[in-house]
Amino acid sequence: MTPPVTTQRVDLEVNGVQHACDLDPRTTLLDALREHLDLTGSKKGCDHGQCGACTVLVDGRRTNSCLLLAVAAEGSTVTTIEGLGGPDLPHPVQEAFLEHDAYQCGYCTPGQICSAVGMLDEAAQGWPSVVTDDLTDAGELGTDEIRERMSGNICRCGAYVNIVTAIAAVDA
Amino acid sequence: MKPLTYERPATLDEAVSLLGRGEVPTSLLAGGTNLVDLLKLDVESPQLLVDVNHLGLDRIDDTPNGGLMIGATVRNSDLAADPRVRERYPLLARALLSAASGQIRNMATTAGNLMQRTRCVYFMDATKPCNKREPGSGCPAVEGASRELGLLGTSDSCIATHPGDMAVALVALDAVVHFVAADGAGTIPIGDFHRLPGDDPSLDTTLPAGAIITAVEVPPLAFASTSTYRKARDRRSYAFALASVAAAIDVDGDTVRDIRIALGGVSPRPWRAHAAEELLRGAPATADSFRAAAEAELAAATPTGENALKVDLVVRLVTGVLLELTGSER
Ligand SMILES: Cc1cc2nc3c(=O)[nH]c(=O)nc-3n(C[C@H](O)[C@H](O)[C@H](O)COP(=O)(O)OP(=O)(O)OC[C@H]3O[C@@H](n4cnc5c(N)ncnc54)[C@H](O)[C@@H]3O)c2cc1C
Ligand code: FES
Ligand code: FES
Numbered sequence: 001m002t003p004p005v006t007t008q009r010v011d012l013e014v015n016g017v018q019h020a021c022d023l024d025p026r027t028t029l030l031d032a033l034r035e036h037l038d039l040t041g042s043k044k045g046c047d048h049g050q051c052g053a054c055t056v057l058v059d060g061r062r063t064n065s066c067l068l069l070a071v072a073a074e075g076s077t078v079t080t081i082e083g084l085g086g087p088d089l090p091h092p093v094q095e096a097f098l099e100h101d102a103y104q105c106g107y108c109t110p111g112q113i114c115s116a117v118g119m120l121d122e123a124a125q126g127w128p129s130v131v132t133d134d135l136t137d138a139g140e141l142g143t144d145e146i147r148e149r150m151s152g153n154i155c156r157c158g159a160y161v162n163i164v165t166a167i168a169a170v171d172a
Numbered sequence: 173m174k175p176l177t178y179e180r181p182a183t184l185d186e187a188v189s190l191l192g193r194g195e196v197p198t199s200l201l202a203g204g205t206n207l208v209d210l211l212k213l214d215v216e217s218p219q220l221l222v223d224v225n226h227l228g229l230d231r232i233d234d235t236p237n238g239g240l241m242i243g244a245t246v247r248n249s250d251l252a253a254d255p256r257v258r259e260r261y262p263l264l265a266r267a268l269l270s271a272a273s274g275q276i277r278n279m280a281t282t283a284g285n286l287m288q289r290t291r292c293v294y295f296m297d298a299t300k301p302c303n304k305r306e307p308g309s310g311c312p313a314v315e316g317a318s319r320e321l322g323l324l325g326t327s328d329s330c331i332a333t334h335p336g337d338m339a340v341a342l343v344a345l346d347a348v349v350h351f352v353a354a355d356g357a358g359t360i361p362i363g364d365f366h367r368l369p370g371d372d373p374s375l376d377t378t379l380p381a382g383a384i385i386t387a388v389e390v391p392p393l394a395f396a397s398t399s400t401y402r403k404a405r406d407r408r409s410y411a412f413a414l415a416s417v418a419a420a421i422d423v424d425g426d427t428v429r430d431i432r433i434a435l436g437g438v439s440p441r442p443w444r445a446h447a448a449e450e451l452l453r454g455a456p457a458t459a460d461s462f463r464a465a466a467e468a469e470l471a472a473a474t475p476t477g478e479n480a481l482k483v484d485l486v487v488r489l490v491t492g493v494l495l496e497l498t499g500s501e502r
Binding site (some may be wrong): 005008026061067071118125126127128129130147149150 | 173175176177178180201203204205208209211212221223225249252253255258259262265266269270272273274275276278279408409410
């Protein structure tokens with residue numbers, strides 16, 4: 001017999017706001033954001049870590065929210081696309097995506113933007129990628145580096161060319 | 173996903189006792205990038221998750237002999253970015269960086285990566301027979317979709333591979349897995365950590381039941397400064413290996429003084445190429461001897477119709493990587 005579904009209190013800090021949620025421990029952070037906190041900017045593409053549409057920042061680091069249980073995110077700081085900026089005060093990466101037309105349908109875009117913000121921070125810390133020649137000196141982000149580092153975000157519309165251009169423009 | 177409860181112990185003792193209690197099927201939860209996926213697929217259905225992320229196992233420490241002690245919950249991205257890893261163990265940094273995506277590397281942990289399950293499509297589909305998931309139910313892979321699967325150390329009952337990259341580098345480096353269990357602490361040489369299936373593929377590793385990995389120790393290896401990792405896959409990034417090679421080489425003039433080679437994507441265990449290494453120690457550092465050694469290693473391969481391409485692929489990967497490391501080719 002399967003045990004009855006029970007919920008538990010989970011405190012989540014999202015975009016600077018504390019939320020006391022009552023969640024089934026199986027709930028992923030993605031479902032908590034979308035279904036319980038009405039933050040539908042983060043998208044569900046594959047639900048298995050394969051597409052990046054659900055990317056959010058957890059303690060500033062890009063993370064697939066579909067593979068993170070909400071209970072396990074308790075105590076962390078979560079930033080979603082809504083928290084990065086909005087129409088009145090867009091984040092520089094949001095602005096660059098607008099400027100360079102870095103989307104078609106827009107479904108992958110919140111994940112692309114959150115991922116790019118996390119990725120640029122990683123690069124600023126000098127993290128190498130697998131296409132970096134000298135592991136001890138990561139150097140500048142060229143097109144190859146951006147493509148490799150953003151490979152966790154799939155765009156079904158194939159807007160990659162403009163996505164790379166937008167990110168390169170922010171990095172410049 | 174079956175109903176479950178979640179516990180977040182604050183100490184290792186607490187975690188060990190939660191795991192050892194054994195009242196209900198229990199799994200450790202680290203980054204969750206493999207486990208949560210398998211929970212959703214009903215491939216794994218523990219009733220209790222014990223979160224290991226808050227046990228203070230997230231440090232990378234120098235060992236007295238010049239190696240590194242890597243905590244179980246160090247994230248793959250932090251390990252790859254660590255200056256000591258980049259400098260002393262390029263093969264490990266490159267193996268980590270060639271895996272998954274930036275997001276997943278930020279979540280994935282050292283221990284979780286070692287313990288990740290196979291990506292065999294039959295294992296991951298709970299509606300299909302699979303001797304690993306459901307002992308005795310059969311292995312459709314042998315006659316079925318096996319292009320991604322193994323050809324070294326496999327058996328009639330299972331041809332699944334360990335799919336990871338990091339462990340391939342660790343096997344080349346003779347790393348040691350440290351764990352604690354209710355009856356004390358222990359270690360397992362990484363070469364003995366992943367099991368060959370034989371007639372019981374259900375257990376992937378030799379980690380005792382109820383044990384928690386605390387760290388992975390990487391001994392010093394001076395010539396690992398001349399090392400790398402090369403991975404062949406169906407797309408350039410964000411894909412598991414069809415085959416991969418981790419190698420380090422020490423050349424004296426034109427002669428191979430010492431060498432480490434491990435292969436990924438070809439076996440249930442990250443495959444240390446002992447036969448090839450033996451042939452190459454003292455041999456001339458030439459394309460011919462690299463190729464001959466790789467071919468000798470693959471002599472024992474038992475490919476399926478679909479994955480026979482891996483024989484040639486591995487020979488070329490090994491030859492290419494060793495030529496790159498000896499500066500004969502880029
Ligand atoms: C889309 C996708 C692509 C990927 N591509 C690659 C790739 O190219 N190369 C690659 O190598 N990997 C790849 N991965 C796999 C990824 O690297 C693993 O899922 C990850 O390393 C697992 O680590 P984790 O911390 O998330 O483990 P979890 O999912 O939390 O746990 C995995 C297993 O380890 C056990 N475990 C965790 N911690 C401990 C401990 N301390 N002691 C004992 N047992 C423990 C858990 O109980 C569980 O059984 C990919 C994954 C996805 C989803
Ligand atoms: S929805 Fe999370 S990676 Fe696709
Ligand atoms: S813009 Fe449509 S999926 Fe990327």
